[in-house]
Amino acid sequence: MANRKEPFVNLFKSSPLNDFLIPFRKAQNQWVARYIIILFAVIVRTAVGLGSYSGEATPPMFGDFEAQRHWLEITIHLPISKWYYYDLQYWGLDYPPLTAFHSYILGYIGSFIESSWFALDASRGFESSDLKTFMRITAIASELVVYIPAIMMYTKWMGSCLFAS
Secondary structure (H helix, E strand, C coil), rough: HHHHHHHHHHHHCCCCHHHHHHCCCCCCHHHHHHHHHHHHHHHHHHHHHHCCCCCCCCCCCHHHHHEEEEEEEEHHHHHHHHHHCCCCCCCCCCCCCHHHHHHHHHHHHHHCCHHHHCCCCCCCCCCCCCHHHHHHHHHHHHHHHHHHHHHHHHHHHHHHHHHHC
């Protein structure tokens, strides 16, 4: 088994990926480097979130923000069988089912906070500051719950493959 792993590990020894993963080598203060990187990533995402977005206040499609908002609207108001077929000329749902269920959960939470954010068809182009804050917080929270733990597990796995000697 060790011989089979060796060519795979050697593939990365002289790559930029190896240089990137060096802070994740086994060390006593390894957790500090990880959480500094995570904190930096969250700060950058938060700073970017303070800016505008494509299509802001631009009818009739209103940009990417409206697409995400509309997908939350579709998933909480329509049966699953209609998610991928509803109003394809506007912002039809075109993400995989797991992402659609993620939209459903976030839409359900958002509708408890303010139901007018996701009123079917009536909320098109809605861009209040409260809704923007909610959408941006859910994006960062989703990364903290799903994406960053996956990256942490991957780098830990890759680090154990690369630095096992």
